Amino acid sequence: MTAEPYAAAVGLVERYAAAFVSGVPDQPEDDGFFGPGSVTWRLAADLSAPVAGLRSVLVQALHPLAMAGVDQHSDWRRDPVGRLAATSAYLATLTYGDRASASRVARRVRAIHEHVRGTDTVTGRPYAAGDPALLVWVHAALVDSVLAATRLFGTPPASADADAYVDEMAVSAELLGVPREIIPDSVAALEEYISGVLSELQCTPAAAESMGYMLDPAGMGEEIAELWQDLREAALATLPSWARDLYGYPAPPPITPDRRTEIRQTLGVFDAVFMAEPGVLEARQQLAVRMRTASPGTRG
Amino acid sequence: MKVRARTLAAVAAVGGASIAALAVLERRRERGLTRGPGGRVRVERGMAALRLAARGGARYASNAPRLFASAGEHRQQLRNDLALQTAEDVTATLGTMKGVLMKLGQMASYVNDGLSPAARRTLSRLQDSVPPMSPELAAQVVTEELGRPPERVFATWDPEPIAAASIGQVHRAITHDGRAVAVKVQYPGIAETIEADLGNVALLRRMLKISAPSQDVDALLAELKERVTEELDYRREARNQQMFARFYEGHPTISVPQIVDELSTRRVVTSELADGARFAELADWSQAERDLAAETIYRFVFRSLYEAHAFNGDPHPGNYLFHGGGRVTFLDFGLVKYFTAEEMQPLAAMVKHLCVDKDPEGFRQAMVRAGFLVPDAPVSTPLVVEHMAVFYDTVRERGPRTMTGEYAAAVTRKFFDFRSPLAAYARIPRSYVILQRINLGLFALLGELSAAADWRGIAEEIWPFFQGPPCTPMGAAEAAWRSRRPVPRT
Numbered sequence A: 001m002t003a004e005p006y007a008a009a010v011g012l013v014e015r016y017a018a019a020f021v022s023g024v025p026d027q028p029e030d031d032g033f034f035g036p037g038s039v040t041w042r043l044a045a046d047l048s049a050p051v052a053g054l055r056s057v058l059v060q061a062l063h064p065l066a067m068a069g070v071d072q073h074s075d076w077r078r079d080p081v082g083r084l085a086a087t088s089a090y091l092a093t094l095t096y097g098d099r100a101s102a103s104r105v106a107r108r109v110r111a112i113h114e115h116v117r118g119t120d121t122v123t124g125r126p127y128a129a130g131d132p133a134l135l136v137w138v139h140a141a142l143v144d145s146v147l148a149a150t151r152l153f154g155t156p157p158a159s160a161d162a163d164a165y166v167d168e169m170a171v172s173a174e175l176l177g178v179p180r181e182i183i184p185d186s187v188a189a190l191e192e193y194i195s196g197v198l199s200e201l202q203c204t205p206a207a208a209e210s211m212g213y214m215l216d217p218a219g220m221g222e223e224i225a226e227l228w229q230d231l232r233e234a235a236l237a238t239l240p241s242w243a244r245d246l247y248g249y250p251a252p253p254p255i256t257p258d259r260r261t262e263i264r265q266t267l268g269v270f271d272a273v274f275m276a277e278p279g280v281l282e283a284r285q286q287l288a289v290r291m292r293t294a295s296p297g298t299r300g
Numbered sequence B: 001m002k003v004r005a006r007t008l009a010a011v012a013a014v015g016g017a018s019i020a021a022l023a024v025l026e027r028r029r030e031r032g033l034t035r036g037p038g039g040r041v042r043v044e045r046g047m048a049a050l051r052l053a054a055r056g057g058a059r060y061a062s063n064a065p066r067l068f069a070s071a072g073e074h075r076q077q078l079r080n081d082l083a084l085q086t087a088e089d090v091t092a093t094l095g096t097m098k099g100v101l102m103k104l105g106q107m108a109s110y111v112n113d114g115l116s117p118a119a120r121r122t123l124s125r126l127q128d129s130v131p132p133m134s135p136e137l138a139a140q141v142v143t144e145e146l147g148r149p150p151e152r153v154f155a156t157w158d159p160e161p162i163a164a165a166s167i168g169q170v171h172r173a174i175t176h177d178g179r180a181v182a183v184k185v186q187y188p189g190i191a192e193t194i195e196a197d198l199g200n201v202a203l204l205r206r207m208l209k210i211s212a213p214s215q216d217v218d219a220l221l222a223e224l225k226e227r228v229t230e231e232l233d234y235r236r237e238a239r240n241q242q243m244f245a246r247f248y249e250g251h252p253t254i255s256v257p258q259i260v261d262e263l264s265t266r267r268v269v270t271s272e273l274a275d276g277a278r279f280a281e282l283a284d285w286s287q288a289e290r291d292l293a294a295e296t297i298y299r300f301v302f303r304s305l306y307e308a309h310a311f312n313g314d315p316h317p318g319n320y321l322f323h324g325g326g327r328v329t330f331l332d333f334g335l336v337k338y339f340t341a342e343e344m345q346p347l348a349a350m351v352k353h354l355c356v357d358k359d360p361e362g363f364r365q366a367m368v369r370a371g372f373l374v375p376d377a378p379v380s381t382p383l384v385v386e387h388m389a390v391f392y393d394t395v396r397e398r399g400p401r402t403m404t405g406e407y408a409a410a411v412t413r414k415f416f417d418f419r420s421p422l423a424a425y426a427r428i429p430r431s432y433v434i435l436q437r438i439n440l441g442l443f444a445l446l447g448e449l450s451a452a453a454d455w456r457g458i459a460e461e462i463w464p465f466f467q468g469p470p471c472t473p474m475g476a477a478e479a480a481w482r483s484r485r486p487v488p489r490t
Helices: A012-023 A039-044 A051-060 A064-073 A081-096 A099-115 A132-153 A158-175 A185-198 A203-213 A222-238 A241-245 A257-275 A280-294 B002-016 B027-033 B043-056 B056-063 B074-079 B087-094 B098-107 B117-128 B135-146 B188-197 B201-211 B217-232 B236-245 B279-284 B287-307 B343-358 B359-371 B380-396 B405-415 B430-448 B455-464 B473-484
Strands: A118-119 A126-128 B162-167 B167-173 B181-187 B266-272 B310-312 B319-324 B327-330 B336-339
Touching: A012 A081, A012 A203, A012 A257, A012 A280, A039 A081, A039 A158, A039 A280, A039 B135, A051 A132, A051 A203, A051 A222, A051 A241, A051 A257, A064 A118, A064 A126, A064 A280, A081 A099, A099 A158, A118 A222, A118 B117, A118 B266, A126 B098, A132 A158, A132 A185, A132 A257, A158 A185, A203 A222, A203 A241, A257 A280, A257 B098, A257 B117, A257 B201, A280 B074, A280 B135, B087 B098, B087 B135, B087 B188, B087 B359, B098 B117, B098 B188, B098 B201, B098 B217, B098 B327, B135 B181, B135 B266, B188 B217, B201 B217, B217 B236, B236 B310, B236 B336, B266 B380, B279 B287, B287 B310, B287 B319, B287 B343, B287 B430, B287 B455, B343 B359, B343 B380, B343 B430, B343 B455, B359 B380, B380 B405, B380 B455, B405 B430
Parallel strands: none
Antiparallel strands: A118 A126, B162 B167, B167 B181, B181 B266, B310 B336, B319 B327
């Protein structure tokens, strides 16, 4: 793969915000696959969500075939922000959209996956994006990252809720064509699944390069770049040691309670900046109202 | 140097704003709350009005000055649906820097020059994002602060807030002895949250660098911390307001609602409920009425400064209620600066030298003494005078003058003119920073009223070094009030 340089991460916040807003329906036909009472909705709104997002791509990229698919087929290098925003828009619709909308975007992703096939230059193995084994990896990395990020920097779910979350999220992999049997449905199953995949993981040059970019995106604008440093530290702190070892990142300093507070404060600023984007506040309020009515007294 | 001057400008503005509008009421809807003999409210009629008010949810939106932009019934319903129900809700909404950023936004909201557009947008959005407390949560705070639930503390309690206030909201009530009052209730947990967030100096410094580039971040930060910390304790505001209320007791046109001491604590402040026309309504009044209102505001600002050595740093249009005949009620004393005699002396000397003695050198020396100008600055005295003259424009000569928007704009431009050769040698010592609100706020307000008066004549009445005779009927009434009242206390 030629080392085409990455495009500048211009408009990261704006495009993420637009992606979120696009996923929140004005008049949903139903509550979708999760719904306002779900653990999924609560965790998606957690302050730690940006940490989960960054950790998620860091972990996902360690699967050489998943990484190769992104690197060889998507606009990843030419428009990294666009690629991330597209994923984000997909996840927002999947999470908040009604069943018809969620199914529609899932079908679209499956159709795109049909064309994402090739051979990984590092391992020499063929890959196909629609391969359930790859899809379940990407899925598991996301679910695990959300739990890890909330555990360290957010409001962690009770253990039963964590299990419920893993179980709720299974449908998202199913919609992309993964058979239910191989999708983890509890925290224990998730951990077992991940340990089982570890031997396949490695940090390919594409992964190292991509994640180098993610941890310090060029051209993001000075203000966001400074805040991004805290986000990076937070994401690295949530990484399992095997992932850090594969990347060769040094072990981060332990997160003291004071440091946790500081990082949460930075996340709060991120959140405020995000909220200032058009439509974000309205979309959030709409969701918050639905969440309140869904489960009075146990809002989150 | 230029950076520094700019910073001070921003600090001046940052220091100047505070948002609370105590008792913002729409006159037309308040006919039930007429005053009976002795200034007491007729309780039954008041209660009827409260019952009426309790039904109307839209009131909150229409009266909330900043926190909730009014946008119809749907938005209002939404706010009620999202009302903060627990202290945890408050922390989730206003914690992790958001409350601090919101205060920063409120404080800087009058600076035209100080904030980047993105920062401005973020901060204003943040204000929109805060819903009111639920009636139950507000009641809980009152109970914690005053020992009993609001329905017992007060004879009548309106559970629906009538306005957003500084880190809280305003409810109406009637006391057991029949006084209609405005009760400002602070969000629970907000003080602790904000104090914790103010501790993250590194992040705040970063934020300020982003939102107000090219300014002295440390000075801004110090100002922000001090102001916000002050605001967290409502008792301070109560003391300020009480001071002004006592000072102006019996004044022919100036009125300050009394604080109800026994119902005021750190998180709850209770004051008399005032009623009157809002600033925007003055647009429909005659120019003569507007002139009188302006004269009262002008007298209030300078009488307070020269005689009480106190300056209420928030000439925000929402902080006045107008009653006609020049009578004005002054609200919101969250940001009051007291000056020592030593601090006042050079200010008075500057005015005296420039406007009365016509002594430019004396003026310059007074500026140096006050710390506004570095000693031995390599700029000519005429240049100094030329730069500063605009600030004194309205009081240099006797005779009627009209305050205009253009004049206010010119003052602001001059204030932010850092290309002036003087800028490198000019300073604004911290203790005078707040006074720039006169330039940035008061003149803009009077300009908006197109107010005409013999400002110099009024100033001469007030200047302690001049003690001029009354030059207007209001001045005569004020002189009578001054001769009647006991020795003024400050």
